[in-house]
Amino acid sequence: MEKSLPVPVFTQAFRYQLRELFLWRRDVRHFQSSPIAPDVLTHLLELTHLAPSVGLSQPWRFVLVDDPQRRAAIVENFEVCNAQALRSEPTERAPAYAKLKLAGLQEAPVHLAVFADDSTPQGHGLGRRTMPETMRYSTVMAIHTLWLAARAEGIGVGWVSILDPAAVATTLDVPSHWAFIGYLCLGYPAHADDTPELERQGWQARTPLQILRR
Amino acid sequence: MEKSLPVPVFTQAFRYQLRELFLWRRDVRHFQSSPIAPDVLTHLLELTHLAPSVGLSQPWRFVLVDDPQRRAAIVENFEVCNAQALRSEPTERAPAYAKLKLAGLQEAPVHLAVFADDSTPQGHGLGRRTMPETMRYSTVMAIHTLWLAARAEGIGVGWVSILDPAAVATTLDVPSHWAFIGYLCLGYPAHADDTPELERQGWQARTPLQILRR
Numbered sequence: 001m002e003k004s005l006p007v008p009v010f011t012q013a014f015r016y017q018l019r020e021l022f023l024w025r026r027d028v029r030h031f032q033s034s035p036i037a038p039d040v041l042t043h044l045l046e047l048t049h050l051a052p053s054v055g056l057s058q059p060w061r062f063v064l065v066d067d068p069q070r071r072a073a074i075v076e077n078f079e080v081c082n083a084q085a086l087r088s089e090p091t092e093r094a095p096a097y098a099k100l101k102l103a104g105l106q107e108a109p110v111h112l113a114v115f116a117d118d119s120t121p122q123g124h125g126l127g128r129r130t131m132p133e134t135m136r137y138s139t140v141m142a143i144h145t146l147w148l149a150a151r152a153e154g155i156g157v158g159w160v161s162i163l164d165p166a167a168v169a170t171t172l173d174v175p176s177h178w179a180f181i182g183y184l185c186l187g188y189p190a191h192a193d194d195t196p197e198l199e200r201q202g203w204q205a206r207t208p209l210q211i212l213r214r
Numbered sequence: 215m216e217k218s219l220p221v222p223v224f225t226q227a228f229r230y231q232l233r234e235l236f237l238w239r240r241d242v243r244h245f246q247s248s249p250i251a252p253d254v255l256t257h258l259l260e261l262t263h264l265a266p267s268v269g270l271s272q273p274w275r276f277v278l279v280d281d282p283q284r285r286a287a288i289v290e291n292f293e294v295c296n297a298q299a300l301r302s303e304p305t306e307r308a309p310a311y312a313k314l315k316l317a318g319l320q321e322a323p324v325h326l327a328v329f330a331d332d333s334t335p336q337g338h339g340l341g342r343r344t345m346p347e348t349m350r351y352s353t354v355m356a357i358h359t360l361w362l363a364a365r366a367e368g369i370g371v372g373w374v375s376i377l378d379p380a381a382v383a384t385t386l387d388v389p390s391h392w393a394f395i396g397y398l399c400l401g402y403p404a405h406a407d408d409t410p411e412l413e414r415q416g417w418q419a420r421t422p423l424q425i426l427r428r
Binding site for chain 2: 025027056066067211
């Protein structure tokens with residue numbers, strides 16, 4: 001098939017920078033208060049829409065959360081779940097857990113909730129018959145696309161998973177057939193780092209890659 | 215914290231190329247027969263290990279499948295599932311489904327199965343109490359990291375989801391607590407394109423991004 005656009009050639013220099021992007025992407029919980037320009041946010045979401053999806057179903061659904069009451073409800077949801085998590089920690093780890101900052105919900109200028117529409121007819125069901133979870137996996141790849149594109153703009157993303165998913169859906173009043181995938185905080189990070197915050201705080205070190213051969 | 219490495223600055227030129235990478239990544243089902251050099255494959259898997267993971271759990275587990283009998287069993291698994299999918303298509307779509315090439319398992323020089331170890335103690339359970347599915351979501355982000363890094367090397371990835379997951383785990387004889395996430399074909403693609411094959415074949419067009427505001 002004849003193409004109007006030239007096929008891009010990715011150079012060694014690009015690959016070096018792509019590796020830097022992977023190395024310096026972080027799960028950010030410390031944000032500056034400066035806002036993200038609306039056109040930058042729109043551009044990031046449009047890039048996100050280029051993510052892979054099973055059967056070209058594009059099942060990701062984004063919810064920008066600006067309403068102060070809804071944001072407050074999400075913060076409370078997080079605080080309740082985080083307190084429960086702290087209580088379930090073994091005694092020896094609880095002090096370390098209590099010291100961790102696990103979300104930047106209060107400071108982040110942008111709150112973005114991400115859902116998957118498992119029942120979308122788009123894609124005509126292709127590729128999801130034996131593995132319907134691939135709809136949610138596609139949505140996760142959209143989140144990861146956003147994460148990388150944002151970091152390349154100097155914008156940090158933090159994924160908050162310490163939430164009651166059903167309560168998030170209620171708070172945001174989304175269609176009942178949408179599945180909650182993740183709640184993202186976006187903003188300019190307080191600092192850059194090539195080491196995960198959980199590793200810097202001594203919670204968990206990175207371990208070697210595991211590859212089996214069969 | 216003082217860092218030994220300089221913080222990278224991502225330029226407009228890099229962001230342009232990153233967008234090209236998103237635009238020209240494809241789910242590849244047509245491969246050349248040329249092999250992937252082992253050091254290139256190792257490099258790609260090491261980059262993949264930089265993906266985000268809940269609680270820094272790094273739950274992804276990779277299985278390189280070289281054994282001809284195991285590969286043949288995977289091909290048979292795909293063919294059975296794909297035939298079932300064809301039979302379940304509505305009459306008016308069945309001819310279009312039958313024409314699609316949905317996997318490059320026969321030609322791809324590298325077969326990579328990806329699993330998630332949901333029960334890994336790494337990360338000490340952080341972030342996965344209310345959403346244990348984030349272990350699998352982390353693994354999906356590792357797959358997406360691999361997909362992008364591979365494309366930047368000119369290598370195509372195809373994600374095969376038309377498989378019986380339990381049979382894949384049996385064929386590959388992996389630990390019983392690993393969850394099957396995806397089966398990837400890797401190789402040099404027969405051609406490059408900025409349009410998904412399912413769109414070119416008329417199966418499904420891309421649709422506009424959906425954003426709600428709350």
